[in-house]
Amino acid sequence: MVDANLLPTSLQEMSIYYLANAQRDLGDSAASRRSMQRVADGDGRLAPAARRGLAHLARLAGDFPTALRTARTLGWEGRGHRVEGDLWWVQGDMERAATAYEAARAEAEEHGIAGERAICQAQRAFTLAFTDPDIAAEEIDLAEQLLTGLNQRATSLTVRIAALVRNAGRPSAQVDDRAQLLRAEAQVAGVVAAEAILGLGVAFHCAVANDHDQITASINRLRTLTQGGAHAYYIDIAHFMADQPLAEPSTARWLDGAEPTRRRWRALVTARRNLVLQPPEAEPQENTQPWNVVGSPVPCAPALTG
Structure with a gap:
C-alpha cells in the first residue's frame, strides 16, 4: 500500500513515518533511513519528526558529526536542543549536555508540552548523575515531579537509572x-x-x-x-x-x-x-571547657594538695 502511493498525501506520509519507526526498532537502520528521508523530503507535517529520526539514526550508528549537523537544523519542532543533549553526553561533555536539556525543557514549558518537558528533565538528571550527586538528587526529584500523572515508562526508567548512576x-x-x-x-x-x-x-x-x-x-x-x-x-x-x-577497531566518529x-x-x-574515597568531614569537637560571661575560658581551679 505504501509503495503503491494509493493513500492521500497526509496518510501516505504518516504510513511511511511509522514504517520507518518500525524498521528502526527491528534493527533495519538502512531501510528506516530511506523511509525517514522520504518523509523529510516531502516537507509535510511530519517532516520535522522525520529529520529528528534521521539524527537519531546517525547517533545510533555512531556517526556523531552527521547527527550534530542535522540536530542544528531541527529547531523546536524537531526537538533540536534535546537531540543535541543526546549527542553531547555520549561525548562525555556532561555540562554541555545538561545545558542543552535545560534549554529543551524550557521550550517544552513554553509550548505547554508536559511529556516533552518530563523527557528533557529526565535526561538532564541522568547526565548530571555522572558529575555531581548532590545536584543530581535535586534534578531527579524534579523529574519525578514532572512525571506525576504521565504514563511514560521509558522516561521513568531513565530517572531510576539516573538514581543508580548517582550512587555509583x-x-x-x-x-x-x-x-x-x-x-x-x-x-x-x-x-x-x-x-x-x-x-x-x-x-x-x-x-x-x-x-x-x-x-x-x-x-x-x-x-x-x-x-x-x-x-x-x-x-x-x-x-x-x-x-x-579497545578490543577491536571502533566505527564511531567522535x-x-x-x-x-x-x-x-x-x-x-x-x-x-575521589569523591567516594574522600573521608567524611570530622564533626567539630564540642568545647567542654566552661566560659565566663565575657567569652573567655574560666581558669581551672588549682588542684588541691595535701
Missing part, C-alpha cells in the same frame, strides 16, 4: 541489586535503549569501584545488547571509563576524536572515585 561507586548503594531489578523491568517493557543505558551506568559503577572482573562482565553485557549495531559505541565508552584499550572523549569519560570516573 558506593559499596552501600546496592547498585548490583538495583540494576538487576531495573534490567528485568526494561526487558518486560521492551525498552531496549533503557537496558543499554543501564548497562553503561553499571559499567561506570564498576570502573569507579575498579572491579576488573565486573568491568569485563559489564562490557560483555553491553556487547550482547548492542550486537545489532545500534549504540555499539557504548562498548567504547565502557573501555574509556575503565582506561582499557565529535572531537576518540582520545579527548576517552579523557573526559575517564575524568568522570576519577572524580567520582
Whole structure:
C-alpha cells in the first residue's frame, strides 16, 4: 500500500513515518533511513519528526558529526536542543549536555508540552548523575515531579537509572541489586535503549569501584545488547571509563576524536572515585571547657594538695 502511493498525501506520509519507526526498532537502520528521508523530503507535517529520526539514526550508528549537523537544523519542532543533549553526553561533555536539556525543557514549558518537558528533565538528571550527586538528587526529584500523572515508562526508567548512576561507586548503594531489578523491568517493557543505558551506568559503577572482573562482565553485557549495531559505541565508552584499550577497531566518529572523549569519560570516573574515597568531614569537637560571661575560658581551679 505504501509503495503503491494509493493513500492521500497526509496518510501516505504518516504510513511511511511509522514504517520507518518500525524498521528502526527491528534493527533495519538502512531501510528506516530511506523511509525517514522520504518523509523529510516531502516537507509535510511530519517532516520535522522525520529529520529528528534521521539524527537519531546517525547517533545510533555512531556517526556523531552527521547527527550534530542535522540536530542544528531541527529547531523546536524537531526537538533540536534535546537531540543535541543526546549527542553531547555520549561525548562525555556532561555540562554541555545538561545545558542543552535545560534549554529543551524550557521550550517544552513554553509550548505547554508536559511529556516533552518530563523527557528533557529526565535526561538532564541522568547526565548530571555522572558529575555531581548532590545536584543530581535535586534534578531527579524534579523529574519525578514532572512525571506525576504521565504514563511514560521509558522516561521513568531513565530517572531510576539516573538514581543508580548517582550512587555509583558506593559499596552501600546496592547498585548490583538495583540494576538487576531495573534490567528485568526494561526487558518486560521492551525498552531496549533503557537496558543499554543501564548497562553503561553499571559499567561506570564498576570502573569507579575498579572491579576488573565486573568491568569485563559489564562490557560483555553491553556487547550482547548492542550486537545489532545500534549504540555499539557504548562498548567504547565502557573501555574509556575503565582506561582499557579497545578490543577491536571502533566505527564511531567522535565529535572531537576518540582520545579527548576517552579523557573526559575517564575524568568522570576519577572524580567520582575521589569523591567516594574522600573521608567524611570530622564533626567539630564540642568545647567542654566552661566560659565566663565575657567569652573567655574560666581558669581551672588549682588542684588541691595535701
